[in-house]
Amino acid sequence: MFHPEPLSLLAMDEEDLGVISAALQDAIAHVGDIIFEPNSKRLTVVFNRYRWEANGGSRVRSALQLGYVQSVQVRNVRRTPKDAAIDLLSLDFKSGAEVPAGSLVMTFAGGGNLRAEVECIDAVLADVSEPWPTRRRPAHRD
Secondary structure (H helix, E strand, O other), X not given: OOOOOOOEEEEOOHHXXXXXXXXXXXXXXXXXXXEEEOOOOEEEEEEEEEOHHHOOOEEEEEEEEEEOEEEEEEEOOOOOOOOOXXXXXXEEEEEOOOOOOEEEEEEEOXXXXXXXXXXXXXXXXXXXXXXXXXXXXXXXXO
């Protein structure tokens, strides 16, 4: 079985962000693993990421960090208990009135989302653990 190197991706535009979004599709986070640091203008989310690039079959802990974050809004996402799981479907950018500012939107299964208002796209995704096997391949109903 092919085991690629750990991912370490940087996004500074919408095209780059699409690569990170694809890598994070079906990643699972706990609400307690979402940390916004307003003084540092930084949002960090730790996920258990399905390793699509490794032909599946494993997950790995990955951290997504967004920089230049002005504010964060959450809609339809339970905030307690801290180990409540949320399943990421996509990460998208919506341009604001003043380019390069806009909103980075994480859409979760079940209709919830997290919106981070940013000065610009500055996202880093990095694997932070060794992968572990999983028998559950993410699937979606049509």
